[in-house]
Each structure stands twice: as C-alpha cells, then as structure tokens.
Amino acid sequence: MKAKYIFKGLVAALLLVFITGSCDSYNEAVIEDLNVSREFSPIGLTARIRNQTTVELNWTLKEEDAAHYVIEFSADDPEFKTIFKTVEVTADQLPVQVALEGETVYSIRVKSVSSTGLADSKWSVTTATTLSEQIFLPVQDADIDATQITLRWTPNSTVTQITVAPGDIIHTITPEEKTTGVAIITGLTGETTYTATLLNGVKKRGVVTFKTGIDIGTGILVKPEDDLNAVIAAAPAGSVLVLMPGDYTKYTGEILLDKPITIRGLRIADKPKLHVKFTLSATATSLSLIDLELNGDKTLSEVVKYNQSGTYGKLLISGCIVHDYTGSLVYAPSTSSARIESVTVENSICTNMVTGSSGEFIDFRASYVGNINVTKSTFNNVAASRGFIRADATATFGAGLTSSLIDSCTFYGVTNTIANNAYVIFYVRFATNAAIVRNSLFVETAARYTSQATTIAPTFSNNNYYNAATLNAAVSTAAVKSDPAGTALNPQFANAANGDFTVGNQNIKDNGIGDPRWIK
Known part of the structure; x- marks a missing residue:
C-alpha cells in the first residue's frame, strides 16, 4: 500500500516539473524577424x-x-x-x-x-x-472618296503592305509611306464597305473597316442655291439626290413627300445643312436620309412624320447630325394607321430634341413597326421630359412581332423624368414585343426601362450606367425592368457640356461600351 502512494507521489512531482518548465518557456522573446535567405515572391x-x-x-x-x-x-x-x-x-x-x-x-x-x-x-x-495589333489611326471622313481612301498609321512603323477586301487589292508600302505613315489606296468602288489590313510580312499590325463615298452615277446633283423642295417635287420616284456641301436656305420648313426617295450628302466630312422636316404620304413608301445636318432651328417639330395610313417600307437615318427640333425624330400620330417595315437610326448624333408635349422621341401611336434599330449613335438631351421609344398596341395589322434594338449607343440626359408612366426608354404596349440593349452607355438620367406589364424584359449585355440608378437597379420591381448586370462606372467624358463624349475610363474603353466615335 505504501509503495502505491510513493508511486503516485513520484508521478505528481514529475508532472509539476513538466508544467513549471512549460510555463517558463512562454517567457522567451517573441520572434519578430523571420530569418530568410531570399526575397518573397510577388x-x-x-x-x-x-x-x-x-x-x-x-x-x-x-x-x-x-x-x-x-x-x-x-x-x-x-x-x-x-x-x-x-x-x-x-x-x-x-x-x-x-x-x-x-x-x-x-x-x-x-x-x-x-x-x-x-x-x-x-x-x-x-x-x-494579346489581341490583333492596331496601329492604324481612325479613318477620317475627309480621307474617304468614292474610288479611293487615304489610310494613316503610326509613322516609322515596321510595315510592308496593305491588303484590301473585297477586290483582293494589294498595296506595297514605299519607304516614304513607311516614314510618313500615310498611303492612298485607289481602284475602289463607291458606296462599298471595305476592310483594310496592315501587315509586316505575314504579321497583322492593324485592321480598319470603312465605306467609300457616293459615286454620283445616275444620282441628281443638288447645289446649296437650289430650291430643295422644288428639286424633290421634280425628281422621279426612287431618285437619289446628292447634295453638295453648303447651307440650304432657299427653302426651309415642311417638305411633303409623295414618293420614295434618298437624300444624301456628297461628302461625309462636310455635310449639307438643311432646315426642313419631312411629312410622308402613303405613296412615299421609303425614305433614306444620309450624311446630312438637319437643323430644326428650335421651330420645326417632327423630323419625319408618317401622315397617312398605308404600308411603308424602310426608313433610314444614317450618318446624320440632327439638332434643335421641337418634336419627335420619327412620329406616326393616332390618326395614321401605318404598317412600317423598319426604322433604322445609325451612326448619327441627335442633340437638343426637346419633344415637350408633342410626344416621345420615336413615337408610334396606332401604327405597327416591324423593327426599330438604333445603333452606333449618340443622344444628347433628347426627349429629356418624355419617353424614348413608344409603340402602342394596335390590332389593325394583326399580331406581328415588334422588336427594338439599341446597340453601341451613348445616352446623356435622355428621358430624364419619372413624371408620367409613359416616360420610359421602352413604352411598348404592342401585344408581341422584344428588345435588346447591348454595349450602350447611359448617363445622367432618372429614366426607367419599362413601365408596362406587357413589355417583355429586354435582353441586356455589356452596358454601363452612371448616375442612372433605376436602369441599373439590382432588382426589377413589377413592370419596371432593369439591368442589374450592368456596370456603374464614371465614363469620364472629355466635355459633356459641349457635346464631347470622348471616354476617359479605361475599363469602358476596353469593353467597347457606347458610341464607337467616342472610344479613342
């Protein structure tokens, strides 16, 4: 028995020594420096x-x-x-x-x-x-003619030739062209889209796409001193009027169109200035306005108005500068039941279009439009107190699909209101509808995308919203659809107050968001 207690005593003594020693070890200095023989890797x-x-x-x-x-x-x-x-x-x-x-x-x-x-x-x-190298400089409108183009790239670059398609054109770069970074490519066809590739041997150093200017051919040449209204009245249906640069003041105001016609500028870089609006009758089945400056002088209302019921083809507004109208860009009133194949606005700048009480920016009250396409354009202070696209319900032409596309556009102060349920980007009540919004930049607006339960939620991709929170809301609320996946970066415009929307934000530039003319 005594041996048992002696054994327990020895165990207790040993434990006491171990614990005391362990406690003493905690009094050692903390290691503050790590002795290493090499730098840490990034x-x-x-x-x-x-x-x-x-x-x-x-x-x-x-x-x-x-x-x-x-x-x-x-x-x-x-x-x-x-x-x-x-x-x-x-x-x-x-x-x-x-x-x-x-x-x-x-x-x-x-x-x-x-x-x-x-x-x-x-x-x-x-x-x-890395992606395809791009040492081509942006093509300037003044460098484009009907049958040739001047291409520019970073001077003194190592380059050997330029290929142009279609046409399999090969231009060998001379030592002088290499030094200056300038070459003139000839033998082109008017009104044709080309792709030029700059090469060093077989290595691609730049790619640029351009469209050649108009080759007048059978077109009717119009001069600034001509009466534009009289020229249009005398032209056969389907004519192409080619307007020389200048200010067309011989006739201003409303032009009544009763035939399909194309009115376009001769030179992309020097657009003819018109002070007119166009009202279409049922026999004016199509209209193309190309490379024009359209000035409403703060007195003219709708730029294009469908005034009669009927069946129409395509409306094209391309490469235009449109400003200071007091009404819609395109309008079909409730008294006109028109069936319109498509409305396309591309590569244009619209500024100070104060629609006021007259209607939405693109406005169809009792008409059917198959496709509304708005691409590569800038809208600055347009319809600030109204909606952007309106397509009301109508059963006159059956149950076709009306679709809208907004692609690669810059919006500044557009539909900057929630004063009325109709004042939204898409006030679409046509029974069957669809919309796509992609690669676009919305800035300084209180706008909502939709307000109607019948408006299908648009398909969104690669958009940015700055001070446009409702369009970018995290959760859609009832009929007010939104794009929660869009970013909300400051585009850092160069001078928005003076209409210079050149983007400074590198992420927006990298993602190709907005009107391409401002991504440099």
Whole structure:
C-alpha cells in the first residue's frame, strides 16, 4: 500500500516539473524577424490586356517591399527558352503597362530583387494573350472618296503592305509611306464597305473597316442655291439626290413627300445643312436620309412624320447630325394607321430634341413597326421630359412581332423624368414585343426601362450606367425592368457640356461600351 502512494507521489512531482518548465518557456522573446535567405515572391499577380496589345500587370505589395522587380516576357513559349522582353519596375510604378505584339500568347514571370543582399525571389508566373495589333489611326471622313481612301498609321512603323477586301487589292508600302505613315489606296468602288489590313510580312499590325463615298452615277446633283423642295417635287420616284456641301436656305420648313426617295450628302466630312422636316404620304413608301445636318432651328417639330395610313417600307437615318427640333425624330400620330417595315437610326448624333408635349422621341401611336434599330449613335438631351421609344398596341395589322434594338449607343440626359408612366426608354404596349440593349452607355438620367406589364424584359449585355440608378437597379420591381448586370462606372467624358463624349475610363474603353466615335 505504501509503495502505491510513493508511486503516485513520484508521478505528481514529475508532472509539476513538466508544467513549471512549460510555463517558463512562454517567457522567451517573441520572434519578430523571420530569418530568410531570399526575397518573397510577388503574390496575387494579375495580367489584363489594355488597348489590344498592351498588358497591365499588378500584384500585392508587402509592407517591406523589394528594391525592384524584374518582369520577363516569353512569346508563344511557356518554358521561357527565349526571352522576348525584360522590364524592371519599382513598387510605386504599379500597376505597370507594357506594350507587346499582337495575336501572341505571352508567358510572363515576375521576381523580387532585394535591397539588403538577399537572393532574388522565386518567379511568379502568369499568361496573357494579346489581341490583333492596331496601329492604324481612325479613318477620317475627309480621307474617304468614292474610288479611293487615304489610310494613316503610326509613322516609322515596321510595315510592308496593305491588303484590301473585297477586290483582293494589294498595296506595297514605299519607304516614304513607311516614314510618313500615310498611303492612298485607289481602284475602289463607291458606296462599298471595305476592310483594310496592315501587315509586316505575314504579321497583322492593324485592321480598319470603312465605306467609300457616293459615286454620283445616275444620282441628281443638288447645289446649296437650289430650291430643295422644288428639286424633290421634280425628281422621279426612287431618285437619289446628292447634295453638295453648303447651307440650304432657299427653302426651309415642311417638305411633303409623295414618293420614295434618298437624300444624301456628297461628302461625309462636310455635310449639307438643311432646315426642313419631312411629312410622308402613303405613296412615299421609303425614305433614306444620309450624311446630312438637319437643323430644326428650335421651330420645326417632327423630323419625319408618317401622315397617312398605308404600308411603308424602310426608313433610314444614317450618318446624320440632327439638332434643335421641337418634336419627335420619327412620329406616326393616332390618326395614321401605318404598317412600317423598319426604322433604322445609325451612326448619327441627335442633340437638343426637346419633344415637350408633342410626344416621345420615336413615337408610334396606332401604327405597327416591324423593327426599330438604333445603333452606333449618340443622344444628347433628347426627349429629356418624355419617353424614348413608344409603340402602342394596335390590332389593325394583326399580331406581328415588334422588336427594338439599341446597340453601341451613348445616352446623356435622355428621358430624364419619372413624371408620367409613359416616360420610359421602352413604352411598348404592342401585344408581341422584344428588345435588346447591348454595349450602350447611359448617363445622367432618372429614366426607367419599362413601365408596362406587357413589355417583355429586354435582353441586356455589356452596358454601363452612371448616375442612372433605376436602369441599373439590382432588382426589377413589377413592370419596371432593369439591368442589374450592368456596370456603374464614371465614363469620364472629355466635355459633356459641349457635346464631347470622348471616354476617359479605361475599363469602358476596353469593353467597347457606347458610341464607337467616342472610344479613342
């Protein structure tokens, strides 16, 4: 029995010694410095392509940064057997942008270099694929003619030839053209869309698409001193009137159209200035307005009005500058039951269209329109106190589909109101409807997309909303549909007050949001 207690006593004594020793170990100094023989590798390394062929690199910085970082690029070579480019940067240069060549998969590695004599860190690795290089400069309207074009690119670039399609045209670049970055391509056909490719050997260095100007041919040439109304009245149905640059003041006001006709400017860069509005009768089945400046002088109402019931073909407004009208861009009143194939507004700028009490910007009260297409255009202070597109219900022409497309447009102060249930982007009550909104930029508006239960929610993709919260609401409320997936970045316009909507925000530029003319 005594031996049992002696054994327990020994165990207790040993435990006491162990516990006392363990407690004493906690009194040792805390390790504040980690003895390492090399720098830590950069962490959180990211690579993003900017402007087609520039990669932007960034990584997480530690409190104690390295002296500098070494970045190595290998082209189409994941094992880094051949280093294409080496760059050294410091922490305060992050994020860093590095220009590369186009259409290439780059392996990228970054290491830290010590300022205290430690060995370099191990490499952190990522990859990035550049897009097609673009050293072509934007095509200027003044450089486009009917049968030739002047193309420009970054001077002194390494380039060998330009190919143009259709037509399989090959232009060999001369030493002088290489130095100046300018070449004239001839042998083109009027009113044709071409794609030009700038090459260095077989490597693509730029691509640009353009449409040649009008070759008058059988068109009717009109001069500024002519009476435009009289010329239109005398022209046969289906005529193409080609207007020389200038201010057309011999006739101003309403033009009554009773035939299909095309009215267009001769030169894209010098648009003829008209002070008219167009009212269509049932026999004016189609109308094209191309490369014109249309000025309402703050007195003229609707730009285009369908005044009679009937069946119409296509309405095209292309490459136009439209401003200072007091009514709609396109209007069909409730007294007109028209069936219209399509309405297309493209590559145009509409400014200060104060529709007031007259109606919505594109407004159909008792008519059916198959397609409303609004693309690559800018709308600045238009229908600020009214809706943008209106298509009321009508059973006159059966139950066809009316569809709307908004693509690559910039909206500033459009439909900036919630004063009435009808004042929305899509006031569409036609029984069968569909809408798409993509690649578009909405700024400074209280607008809602919809207000009617019968309006199908639009299909949205790649849009941005700045100070346009209702369009971008996280959750749609009843009939008020919204685009929660859209971003809400400040586009950083160059000078919105004076109509310069050039985008400064790099993310918006990278994503191609808005009217392309402002993405530079």
